Amino acid sequence: xxxxxxxxxxxxxxxxxxxxxxxxxxxxxxxxxxxxxxxxxxxxxxxxxxxxxxxxxxxxxxxxxxxxxxxxxxxxxxxxxxxxxxxxxxxxxxxxxxxxxxxxxxxxxxxxxxxxxxxxxxxxxxxxxxxxxxxxxxxxxxxxxxxxxxxxxxxxxxxxxxxxxxxxxxxxxxxxxxxxxxxxxxxxxxxxxxxxxxxxxxxxxxxxxxxx
DNA sequence: CTCCTGTTGT
DNA sequence: ACAACAGGAG
Numbered sequence: 001x002x003x004x005x006x007x008x009x010x011x012x013x014x015x016x017x018x019x020x021x022x023x024x025x026x027x028x029x030x031x032x033x034x035x036x037x038x039x040x041x042x043x044x045x046x047x048x049x050x051x052x053x054x055x056x057x058x059x060x061x062x063x064x065x066x067x068x069x070x071x072x073x074x075x076x077x078x079x080x081x082x083x084x085x086x087x088x089x090x091x092x093x094x095x096x097x098x099x100x101x102x103x104x105x106x107x108x109x110x111x112x113x114x115x116x117x118x119x120x121x122x123x124x125x126x127x128x129x130x131x132x133x134x135x136x137x138x139x140x141x142x143x144x145x146x147x148x149x150x151x152x153x154x155x156x157x158x159x160x161x162x163x164x165x166x167x168x169x170x171x172x173x174x175x176x177x178x179x180x181x182x183x184x185x186x187x188x189x190x191x192x193x194x195x196x197x198x199x200x201x202x203x204x205x206x207x208x209x210x211x212x
Numbered sequence: 213c214t215c216c217t218g219t220t221g222t
Numbered sequence: 223a224c225a226a227c228a229g230g231a232g
Contacts, residue, residue: 046219
């Protein structure tokens with residue numbers, strides 16, 4: 001796939017932006033295990049980060065491994081998650097996962113065989129926990145790339161995944177920071193309504209900013 | 213691809 | 223009560 005002309009400029013600027021602006025969350029600490037990252041991403045697919053942050057430390061403290069999940073009473077699991085608009089479905093799925101596997105696998109394909117685990121959770125887990133070079137494509141990312149690159153951002157899901165993969169920085173040491181930055185850029189600057197054009201490094205060439 | 217599910221905002 | 227949202231499932 002041929003990337004748009006502005007792609008490398010965007011990539012470089014985003015990496016720079018990420019070093020200064022990526023947010024700190026408990027699950028983003030360097031030493032988090034694959035399990036700890038997985039749990040966070042599993043909750044984050046359905047819940048605002050600040051809500052997850054409220055219950056996450058207690059959750060991983062009480063359930064530090066899949067084994068602990070497997071042994072836990074499902075109602076206790078729910079009680080930790082439940083406090084603020086949380087869901088029982090997630091507790092059930094985690095139990096099911098803990099029963100079906102001893103340790104979380106290290107490939108997206110194997111992760112996606114687990115209940116309620118799709119491309120987002122699988123790739124985010126392996127990228128953020130294991131530093132794998134994998135694309136992360138959620139609604140924020142789609143909005144950012146659609147705006148910045150306009151028609152050059154493909155329509156189909158698989159082409160979009162390819163696009164995201166090619167946007168990743170060459171240096172493996174930068175991939176995690178790039179993906180984190182992309183998510184936060186969508187959440188902080190390139191927001192759904194009232195994007196902060198004045199704070200955006202891409203407004204010179206962004207299709208959305210320049211055309212409307 | 214379309215449909216489903218649980219959640220959130222009006 | 224309703225539609226929109228955001229992932230995953232089929």
